[in-house]
Amino acid sequence: MKKISYSILFVSGLFFGQLFEQNKTFTKQDTLKGSNTEFRNFWDVKKYELSVEPDFSQKSIRGNNKISFEIIKDVTNPVFQIDLQMPMKVDKIDCSFPTVNGFRREGDFIFISTNKKFRTGEKYTIDVLYSGNPTIARNAPWDGGWVFTEDENGNPWMSVADEGIGASIWLPTKDIWSDEPENGIVMKIITPPDLTGIGNGRLINKTIENGKNIFTWEVKNPINAYSIIPNIGKYVNFKDSYNGEKGELNLDYWVIDYNLNKAKKQFQQVKPMLKAFEYWFGAYPFYEDSYKLVDSPYLGMEHQSNIAYGNGYQNGYLGRDLSGTGVGLNWDYIIIHESGHEWFANNITAKDQADMWIHESFTMYSEVLFTEDYMDKNSANIYAQGIQNNIANDIPIIGKYGVRNEGSGDMYPKGASMLHTMRQIINNDEKFRQILKGLNKDFYHQTVTTEQIEKYISEKSGIDFSSIFNQYLRTTKIPILEYSQNGKELKYRYTNVVKNLNLPLRFGDQTISPTESWQKMTLKSAIPVEFDKNYYLRYSKLQ
Numbered sequence: 001m002k003k004i005s006y007s008i009l010f011v012s013g014l015f016f017g018q019l020f021e022q023n024k025t026f027t028k029q030d031t032l033k034g035s036n037t038e039f040r041n042f043w044d045v046k047k048y049e050l051s052v053e054p055d056f057s058q059k060s061i062r063g064n065n066k067i068s069f070e071i072i073k074d075v076t077n078p079v080f081q082i083d084l085q086m087p088m089k090v091d092k093i094d095c096s097f098p099t100v101n102g103f104r105r106e107g108d109f110i111f112i113s114t115n116k117k118f119r120t121g122e123k124y125t126i127d128v129l130y131s132g133n134p135t136i137a138r139n140a141p142w143d144g145g146w147v148f149t150e151d152e153n154g155n156p157w158m159s160v161a162d163e164g165i166g167a168s169i170w171l172p173t174k175d176i177w178s179d180e181p182e183n184g185i186v187m188k189i190i191t192p193p194d195l196t197g198i199g200n201g202r203l204i205n206k207t208i209e210n211g212k213n214i215f216t217w218e219v220k221n222p223i224n225a226y227s228i229i230p231n232i233g234k235y236v237n238f239k240d241s242y243n244g245e246k247g248e249l250n251l252d253y254w255v256i257d258y259n260l261n262k263a264k265k266q267f268q269q270v271k272p273m274l275k276a277f278e279y280w281f282g283a284y285p286f287y288e289d290s291y292k293l294v295d296s297p298y299l300g301m302e303h304q305s306n307i308a309y310g311n312g313y314q315n316g317y318l319g320r321d322l323s324g325t326g327v328g329l330n331w332d333y334i335i336i337h338e339s340g341h342e343w344f345a346n347n348i349t350a351k352d353q354a355d356m357w358i359h360e361s362f363t364m365y366s367e368v369l370f371t372e373d374y375m376d377k378n379s380a381n382i383y384a385q386g387i388q389n390n391i392a393n394d395i396p397i398i399g400k401y402g403v404r405n406e407g408s409g410d411m412y413p414k415g416a417s418m419l420h421t422m423r424q425i426i427n428n429d430e431k432f433r434q435i436l437k438g439l440n441k442d443f444y445h446q447t448v449t450t451e452q453i454e455k456y457i458s459e460k461s462g463i464d465f466s467s468i469f470n471q472y473l474r475t476t477k478i479p480i481l482e483y484s485q486n487g488k489e490l491k492y493r494y495t496n497v498v499k500n501l502n503l504p505l506r507f508g509d510q511t512i513s514p515t516e517s518w519q520k521m522t523l524k525s526a527i528p529v530e531f532d533k534n535y536y537l538r539y540s541k542l543q
Helices: 006-013 028-034 257-281 333-340 357-374 377-390 413-426 429-442 450-461 466-474
Strands: 043-055 060-071 079-083 089-095 104-106 109-113 123-132 145-150 156-161 185-191 196-198 202-209 212-219 231-233 235-244 247-256 291-295 307-309 348-350 446-448 480-486 489-495 505-507 510-512 519-522 538-541
Touching: 079 123, 089 109, 185 196, 196 212, 231 291, 235 257, 235 291, 247 257, 257 291, 257 333, 257 357, 257 429, 307 333, 333 357, 348 357, 357 377, 357 413, 357 450, 377 413, 413 429, 413 450, 413 466, 429 450, 450 466, 510 519
Parallel strands: 043 185, 247 291, 291 307, 348 446, 480 538
Antiparallel strands: 043 060, 060 123, 079 109, 089 123, 104 109, 145 156, 156 231, 185 212, 196 231, 202 212, 235 247, 480 489, 489 519, 505 510
């Protein structure tokens, strides 16, 4: 591998797995995981009601998940697919409809056969009891699995990270991004008497049964499966509120007991973050479920209304600035980045992991927008220019569809740089802001495709951005502007571009629209041209 800076290690870390899957031969198992097959396409999940009880000493878990769903097309004698990855075990399945020979297990999948005609609109349940020793994460959150560790005082500390590998490494689900439970979830976390269980949404009940704590959490909004996360540890709680676009937003903070004072100071960045993101993206998408930060035994993840925080209560990314400019040391990377995902990933979710850029490109650009609101536009531009240095241009940003495959980690810095370039082309920050707000309003709580996002931005901006998307999402080419200047005469053309790239460039008060053919223009003065560094392309001055 090429020499890699710490920032590249971070960026590649969040999608470490997919870099090694691009040359993979995909199998039937991959299709069953990543496609809306005949075993999935006739039923729509409405709600999960689940329980989970981890055993720290055995590194095991057990529980159940009652899946409520609705039939969305008439079908006769269908087979249902439930995902639960090995080595987790199915102990029992109860269905509210007749089955044939119970269920069969094939690797990471459970198939339930029926001999009944199902009609559109009918509602049923499948309740799966499960147990076992789940996959253990070697290096969460960059690889999927459970974390059984100890805090600084030797107390058990447990959680799970499963965005890439799937929630079915521990929880029996319909594990496909395109089907979120519209009516949310109820999650019971069962813990020893000296520990606390933190889940998504709001704590609606706490009881003690047989000497164990039972914490019941409720999410009222749709939620992606990889966001359904229990956290178990020696937690303490403090609360605050934010007066936002929809009124009072409850802020809920759960931290390991010895981090309380540090958290009360560091988490003061949450309100400026909410102010900036509600300005740029619109109202926080989950007022009903509150905003929550939770101490995590790993760096961080965007779990909906349950954001994992593990940045050591310091600014930057573990005290470093990923942009290499120093600007990123003015705020806590994990608070800002993972919170940005509440809009892009949790509110607007890609239907297929191949389109994960929708999550990461917009969210990395949210760092730029936060910097602009928190500091100033010049600092934001410096930060945006800095992250260009992290782009690898190894493989395209969009992955392979239908097989749970992500594209290049360039979906972070290159995707953000693409958006910054498009902002320069639009050249109207209010219109750009309304596009971002419109995305979150018009695709509110929805799963989407790349094509939908591309079409929306082009229509709302009045600019055909199709060639821009093709250039930056589907190729590894960096546009090159070749130019020469002789006094007031400027000659220029694009190379290394897709056909008919529509990327006009402004410099000063002038604009050019280069093509792959040489063009020339007369400048207003003979002063050497300085092109804008906010566009993501390369400039090559010819003699």
